[in-house]
Amino acid sequence: MSQEKTKTAEASVPFWKEMFSAKNMKLLSRPFGSENPVTVQVLGICSALAVTAKLQPALVMALSVTVVTAFSNLIISLMRNSIPPRIRIIVQLTVIATLVILVDQVLKAVAFEVSKQLSVFVGLIITNCIVMGRLEAFAMANKPWPSFLDGIGNGIGYGIILVIVAIVRELLGSGTLLGHQIIPSCFYEAGYSNNGLFILPPMALILVGIIIWIQRSRNRNLIEK
Amino acid sequence: MENLFSLFVRSIFVDNMVFAYFLGMCSFLAISKNVKTSFGLGIAVVFVMLITVPVNYLINKYLLVKGGLSWLSPALSEVDLGFLSFIMFIAVIAAIVQLVEMVVERYSPSLYSSLGIFLPLIAVNCAIMGASLFMQEREYQSLAEATTFALGSGIGWCLAIVGIAAIREKLKYSNVPAPLKGLGVAFIITGLMGISFMCFLGIEL
Numbered sequence: 001m002s003q004e005k006t007k008t009a010e011a012s013v014p015f016w017k018e019m020f021s022a023k024n025m026k027l028l029s030r031p032f033g034s035e036n037p038v039t040v041q042v043l044g045i046c047s048a049l050a051v052t053a054k055l056q057p058a059l060v061m062a063l064s065v066t067v068v069t070a071f072s073n074l075i076i077s078l079m080r081n082s083i084p085p086r087i088r089i090i091v092q093l094t095v096i097a098t099l100v101i102l103v104d105q106v107l108k109a110v111a112f113e114v115s116k117q118l119s120v121f122v123g124l125i126i127t128n129c130i131v132m133g134r135l136e137a138f139a140m141a142n143k144p145w146p147s148f149l150d151g152i153g154n155g156i157g158y159g160i161i162l163v164i165v166a167i168v169r170e171l172l173g174s175g176t177l178l179g180h181q182i183i184p185s186c187f188y189e190a191g192y193s194n195n196g197l198f199i200l201p202p203m204a205l206i207l208v209g210i211i212i213w214i215q216r217s218r219n220r221n222l223i224e225k
Numbered sequence: 226m227e228n229l230f231s232l233f234v235r236s237i238f239v240d241n242m243v244f245a246y247f248l249g250m251c252s253f254l255a256i257s258k259n260v261k262t263s264f265g266l267g268i269a270v271v272f273v274m275l276i277t278v279p280v281n282y283l284i285n286k287y288l289l290v291k292g293g294l295s296w297l298s299p300a301l302s303e304v305d306l307g308f309l310s311f312i313m314f315i316a317v318i319a320a321i322v323q324l325v326e327m328v329v330e331r332y333s334p335s336l337y338s339s340l341g342i343f344l345p346l347i348a349v350n351c352a353i354m355g356a357s358l359f360m361q362e363r364e365y366q367s368l369a370e371a372t373t374f375a376l377g378s379g380i381g382w383c384l385a386i387v388g389i390a391a392i393r394e395k396l397k398y399s400n401v402p403a404p405l406k407g408l409g410v411a412f413i414i415t416g417l418m419g420i421s422f423m424c425f426l427g428i429e430l
């Protein structure tokens with residue numbers, strides 16, 4: 001991963017074309033599938049599972065992680081040539097912690113209820129392996145704009161898994177989506193009942209296991225030897 | 226005393242870091258391929274948690290919470306530095322991990338050779354940071370409570386990683402469907418272990 005380098009395009013191309021070139025777009029879209037941070041790179045699982053019992057906190061968490069990953073990638077990439085390698089971890093942690101404090105304060109001001117539900121997991125974005133992992137693997141060796149796109153891409157790739165897991169858990173566990181009743185009441189009258197197991201934490205792990213299974217049986221290159 | 230004991234048992238089994246809160250999953254899944262290394266990592270986590278949580282407790286109590294600075298001068302009793310806690314905790318953890326690494330290297334080379342490679346990894350282990358944040362959120366009343374909680378959570382994490390490593394060692398010889406091999410089946414086993422740990426949920430302590 002650390003060998004990844006994006007070459008600058010020809011100077012004659014207009015800058016917006018260069019900014020959205022096929023190569024850069026690939027950086028953005030690659031983490032959605034074949035390089036998904038959760039299911040393939042095994043990063044950021046810690047928080048991915050704990051916030052997915054309901055869809056709303058999962059969406060907020062996905063957004064927060066995307067913002068933090070994108071901007072920390074951008075900032076570290078801007079500073080990459082002046083960071084001494086021996087102390088790079090602490091520099092990276094300081095940048096991430098600052099961004100996370102900002103996100104936390106904004107969440108407390110704008111969406112207090114959700115921030116209460118997320119509890120310690122907003123703080124834990126600091127130690128979310130996706131952020132650190134992308135800084136080490138990409139931002140330290142690449143220019144600011146590709147790094148920014150890479151950050152957004154990985155944040156969204158993480159968000160996709162979160163949202164899939166949260167939709168399944170909320171729909172089967174409480175019969176609602178974003179708090180709205182989805183499963184009609186006639187189902188309940190006919191004897192259907194919510195599966196309480198989906199609300200419990202272990203089910204998130206099993207769901208991610210199943211997502212990995214589906215993804216790997218479609219894309220055989222990812223199978224472990 | 227009784228209170229501390231129940232907190233200790235609670236933090237090992239009922240509020241297990243891995244199975245109830247999914248903390249430290251990244252290293253949990255990456256390192257748990259054999260029992261010996263995962264035991265090394267588990268001990269390192271217990272060790273670091275046992276130092277960082279009490280230190281962060283003192284920092285939180287005497288520097289960060291509202292009125293915490295009043296020991297310095299009464300004029301500061303209105304200052305609330307709570308928003309700095311994230312950056313403070315992570316700085317303390319990173320610094321202590323570095324310090325522990327140097328001390329262990331100097332005084333116990335044999336321990337260093339078994340723990341050494343894991344220590345840098347631990348600085349970004351969510352379980353360590355999570356323990357400090359839970360300590361802050363649950364407002365433990367005394368240093369003894371915070372320390373007991375740290376010890377219990379560390380042991381709980383260690384127990385979990387040794388358990389899954391033992392299962393994964395045996396799993397090498399079983400016929401798992403190819404797409405599920407490695408990561409996929411590790412997830413599902415962790416889920417099943419989590420369900421079995423939930424039998425502790427109803428216990429009143």
